[in-house]
Amino acid sequence: MPFFQGKKSSILARFVVAMTALVSVALVVGVLLPLQELPVKAAEASPLVIEDLTVIDTRNGIEIPHQAIVVIGNRISFVGRTEDVPVFNEVRRIAGAGKYVIPGLWDAHIHSLRLSPQLHFPLLLANGVTSVRDMGDACSWSDNLKCLPEIRKWKDRIAEGSLLSPRIIATASYHVENLGQNRDVDTHVLENESRALLVALKARGDDFIKLQLDDHVNPLVFSTLVTQAHLQGMRIAGHLPFSVDLLDPLLASVQSVEHDSGLLPQCSDLLAAFDGRNRSKARLLARADDKRCDAVLASMARNRTGYVPTHIASIGQDWHLLSNTYKSDERIKYVALPQRFMWRFFAYLAVAGTAAEDRPALEAYYRASQKMTQRALAHGVAVMAGSDSMDPYVTHGFGLHDELLELVQAGLTPAQALRAASWTPALHFGLERDYGSIEAGKFADMLILDKNPLQDIQHARAINLLIFDGKLYTREDLDAMLSFTASQASSLSVNSKFLWGMIKPWQ
Numbered sequence: 001m002p003f004f005q006g007k008k009s010s011i012l013a014r015f016v017v018a019m020t021a022l023v024s025v026a027l028v029v030g031v032l033l034p035l036q037e038l039p040v041k042a043a044e045a046s047p048l049v050i051e052d053l054t055v056i057d058t059r060n061g062i063e064i065p066h067q068a069i070v071v072i073g074n075r076i077s078f079v080g081r082t083e084d085v086p087v088f089n090e091v092r093r094i095a096g097a098g099k100y101v102i103p104g105l106w107d108a109h110i111h112s113l114r115l116s117p118q119l120h121f122p123l124l125l126a127n128g129v130t131s132v133r134d135m136g137d138a139c140s141w142s143d144n145l146k147c148l149p150e151i152r153k154w155k156d157r158i159a160e161g162s163l164l165s166p167r168i169i170a171t172a173s174y175h176v177e178n179l180g181q182n183r184d185v186d187t188h189v190l191e192n193e194s195r196a197l198l199v200a201l202k203a204r205g206d207d208f209i210k211l212q213l214d215d216h217v218n219p220l221v222f223s224t225l226v227t228q229a230h231l232q233g234m235r236i237a238g239h240l241p242f243s244v245d246l247l248d249p250l251l252a253s254v255q256s257v258e259h260d261s262g263l264l265p266q267c268s269d270l271l272a273a274f275d276g277r278n279r280s281k282a283r284l285l286a287r288a289d290d291k292r293c294d295a296v297l298a299s300m301a302r303n304r305t306g307y308v309p310t311h312i313a314s315i316g317q318d319w320h321l322l323s324n325t326y327k328s329d330e331r332i333k334y335v336a337l338p339q340r341f342m343w344r345f346f347a348y349l350a351v352a353g354t355a356a357e358d359r360p361a362l363e364a365y366y367r368a369s370q371k372m373t374q375r376a377l378a379h380g381v382a383v384m385a386g387s388d389s390m391d392p393y394v395t396h397g398f399g400l401h402d403e404l405l406e407l408v409q410a411g412l413t414p415a416q417a418l419r420a421a422s423w424t425p426a427l428h429f430g431l432e433r434d435y436g437s438i439e440a441g442k443f444a445d446m447l448i449l450d451k452n453p454l455q456d457i458q459h460a461r462a463i464n465l466l467i468f469d470g471k472l473y474t475r476e477d478l479d480a481m482l483s484f485t486a487s488q489a490s491s492l493s494v495n496s497k498f499l500w501g502m503i504k505p506w507q
Helices: 002-032 121-126 150-160 187-203 219-231 260-267 278-286 290-303 315-323 330-334 337-352 356-378 398-409 414-420 423-428 457-461 475-489 492-503
Strands: 048-057 062-072 075-081 092-095 100-103 105-110 129-134 167-171 208-211 235-238 254-258 306-308 446-449 463-468 471-474
Touching (some): 062 100, 121 475, 219 235, 290 356, 398 457, 414 457
Parallel strands (some): 048 092, 129 167, 254 306
């Protein structure tokens, strides 16, 4: 028996060596294989006339029936009664009877990777997302300031029409995580380090700075970064540490607060002692301070600080994972294989780490976060829809529609939810002249829907046609985008490069 045991061990060792070599060769081959991209659709014949539509005015939350839309080039040239459409010698006409049109959707919080042209951009457009704010990771998890973000190349290619992608409205390619942490803060050193960092980020093309500091960072670090960003003509967005008081006047220039998990604690006098753990959430809610909450939200509205709750990726995610429905999520086929594994592992840890006695508090915390969103809107805060796509079980494109449903479940009307994904972000980022509504002179970004989204927000998923940058994409075209992404998510080239980006973070 010892002889056979030794032989089995030898065979097993050789098998492991052979498999390791095989996987290594496959990884190298996959990294060297070229990537594929979907071609950009050729420009449509102009002008394009869509007749007898019902326009959904997301700015005012109303329906305007029997309207016609004329698109010339990449702009809307006319919106009005069908009988008033200008006369053209040659025109392409589309019947819109029984259809509804809304502006192209905005996702105010996504994450990109170097593989986004294969894995993310087609999914976003297939779901009607035509404008995004990219919160980073384009360097594939690298925190090296010398990393050249792919997003600069993408923006150039999008502008020249050679990359199929939503418009990238703004980007922060670098997450500020470690500055001033784990040591006593020297004000002079902190200011110099902050200034040097922000100058470097501005030089490499970042539009704003995303902070992702420790939840209990010294408040001076946060306020110094905000102040230095203001001096550089940049804005701050991102996570709000529990140690930071949003009523601090030094934080008036913060562009937006990301995630309900950052804003909800601001409404309690237990803020400074909160640790974010399940056991402390009930105590935080028990110490809710309505007057403070009203003051915080009024300050945000006055300072034009936006709010992107990302319910599906923050407090809502903590609660929903407990249902185990993620195990049957068919959209996982659009996600790269290494990421599927990471998501499943994260979900397992989240569920395993939640004791039965913690569940009531976790649900109460989730419900409170929903009420906070409704309350913020009532105070005039610019509430914007963002998915935090790439977080576990938040798939690009689909995730925005999931978040719209969350906003409605939080108490917003379908009209208010649609406004949070169209007019509000366009206005908040100062781009309302070009985007956010169906009006003459604006970019021709719009979704033709089979059902009325003001009756049910889920109807915003029923996309019959997409017009993006004046180009027409049929339902068949959108399905082709989905099929392309599914094939890429399982390809050797994409998965090898995805894995390489994880194990080689210095690139």
